[in-house]
């Protein structure tokens with residue numbers, strides 16, 4: 001697992017624009033090198049702001065959207081179209097504005113599919129297994145970029161502190177009793193997150209500062225799930241100044257104006 005690099009931007013607005021530019025460049029590079037790319041989306045405030053900035057960028061047309069696999073790190077188990085679903089937010093902010101291949105937009109299905117949360121999670125796990133290639137050496141693709149928002153409690157995807165899902169080794173699982181509504185969710189597991197080539201934890205705001213400090217410390221992922229958010233080749237903590245305000249000065253970091 002890689003050691004995190006911390007990059008700090010002035011505020012949430014600059015952070016979202018900078019992450020958007022980073023996503024576009026990374027997808028273009030991966031598509032140039034291997035023909036296609038994979039991107040895991042996150043819900044949450046800064047995650048959706050980032051997607052809106054990608055949509056607003058003239059450089060978005062440099063991405064071959066039809067040759068991109070889009071996945072989610074987690075989903076709130078709500079019917080399709082519900083405004084609280086991460087999918088709904090992502091469609092509104094970005095996916096409705098670019099020419100994605102619907103077959104390559106891998107959604108976690110809600111109760112309107114007729115499936116229980118367990119069945120939906122298993123269907124997603126199966127989709128991940130099918131997409132895995134021999135070089136991935138595991139039950140899910142090694143995603144090129146996996147973005148994660150982070151809660152003030154240090155949760156990432158729908159992996160909340162102290163919850164059994166943190167020990168789950170299936171590619172995706174149902175989560176019940178989430179402390180943040182809605183209570184039922186679907187999440188990628190920690191091993192799948194850690195198999196991604198690059199993991200980007202994105203956080204803005206002072207309310208995230210303590211969790212950011214713990215996520216960059218020696219904390220265990222059971223106490224602070226974001227402490228387990230590490231990519232195989234690279235881990236980035238992309239922060240605004242407020243979210244970075246409690247990081248010890250000793251920790252290497254790069255700041256933009």
Ligand SMILES: O=C1O[C@H](COP(=O)(O)O)[C@@H](O)[C@H](O)[C@H]1O
Pocket residue numbers: 042043044045046047073074075076086148149150151152156157158180
């Ligand atoms: O519920 C969720 O919350 C987190 C973080 O959201 P934020 O609004 O505090 O930024 C998000 O990363 C996750 O995908 C989502 O389901």
